[in-house]
Amino acid sequence: MDHQISAVIVNRKEHKLKKGCGYHLDLFVVAVMLGVCSVMGLPWFVAATVLSITHVNSLKVESDCSAPGEQPKFLGIREQRVTGLLIFVLMGCSVFLASVLKFIPMPVLYGVFLYMGVSLLRGIQFFDRLKLFWMLAKHQPDFIYLRHVPLRKVHFFTAIQLTCLVLLWTIKVSRAAIIFPMMVLALVFVRKAMDFCFSKRELSSLDDLMPERKKKLDDARNEAGEEEEESRRAMEAAAAASSVQLNVGKTSDVDIPKQSSDG
Known part of the structure; x- marks a missing residue:
């Protein structure tokens, strides 16, 4: 281990x-x-x-x-x-x-x-989130989870982790240490219960499933993809508008036959 x-x-x-x-x-x-x-x-x-x-x-x-x-x-x-x-x-x-x-x-x-x-x-995310309790907003580092998760939810997630850590440590140093493995297993259900308090995107940002640097790269790629998609839609809309104006101009230039006045 x-x-x-x-x-x-x-x-x-x-x-x-x-x-x-x-x-x-x-x-x-x-x-x-x-x-x-x-x-x-x-x-x-x-x-x-x-x-x-x-x-x-x-x-x-x-x-x-x-x-x-x-x-x-x-x-x-x-x-x-x-x-x-x-x-x-x-x-x-x-x-x-x-x-x-x-x-x-x-x-x-x-x-x-x-x-x-x-x-x-x-570099440990849990320790970085603990420091956010006493850090002013202007001094907070550019963490990826602060971009997608409100600060109050970040503090709430950190408080849950801290409570579980204190509980595990208390059990470990007490006479009930024999049930310590069972309490570690119980954390799985605590993590599952968080689905009712956080969205999947928030948990993906807070759960530290990948390094911070990797998350920032993925976030940058997603933003670049969204900007490219918006640019493509704008170009298609501009092309469609230009095509409509061109068709209207052609229609106005067509000679309309006049009725003959000869009886």
């Missing part, structure tokens, strides 16, 4: 990663190592979510933001393998430095983990 979550997040299209054959080779090696580790009683070899996402973020090159609400633009990939190498070298060295590491205060370690977790919240 940890490996699949990491793979889904890392391989989102907005990261623009390539080398698909290398990705499949990685999955094959992981599958083989899972079998070997299971037979030999060793820990499973899977992708760590925090380490994987941190490595991907270190590869991205983005523009600097200056205006309020402006989102950084993706410029390219910084090809390097230093991050992953250093991470695992330091993890290996920690085995031999246990006598020294025990003097590090636990609050310091918790602070490091907290920083890593918070730094990975950037």
Whole structure:
């Protein structure tokens, strides 16, 4: 489960990663190592979510933001393998430095983990919508869902998600943690009940089924298609009007035979 979550997040299209054959080779090696580790009683070899996402973020090159609400633009990939190498070298060295590491205060370690977790919240739609509660309208970024969904409905959707998250966390840390999987399954019915409060277009914009960048591209294509359709209709209407005027002009030029006055 940890490996699949990491793979889904890392391989989102907005990261623009390539080398698909290398990705499949990685999955094959992981599958083989899972079998070997299971037979030999060793820990499973899977992708760590925090380490994987941190490595991907270190590869991205983005523009600097200056205006309020402006989102950084993706410029390219910084090809390097230093991050992953250093991470695992330091993890290996920690085995031999246990006598020294025990003097590090636990609050310091918790602070490091907290920083890593918070730094990975950037780009998550749920976290972006939470910040909208305290953000002025003029400072709000150009999110695609703000174009199609009223702000009050965005807040309502976010409040439902936040309530479900708090409820799940409360159950997880209580004695009723055994029913946690059933409560996760119950979220399916909560999502289905939202059909009575939101339209399909609103849910498509808020449910984050695809990356924000992809939604903006699709929205731009739809707008371009609508403009092209309107332009085509206007040209057809103009051509039809021109044809009618031409026919009227031809009719007025036709000689009408006069009656003879000879008796």
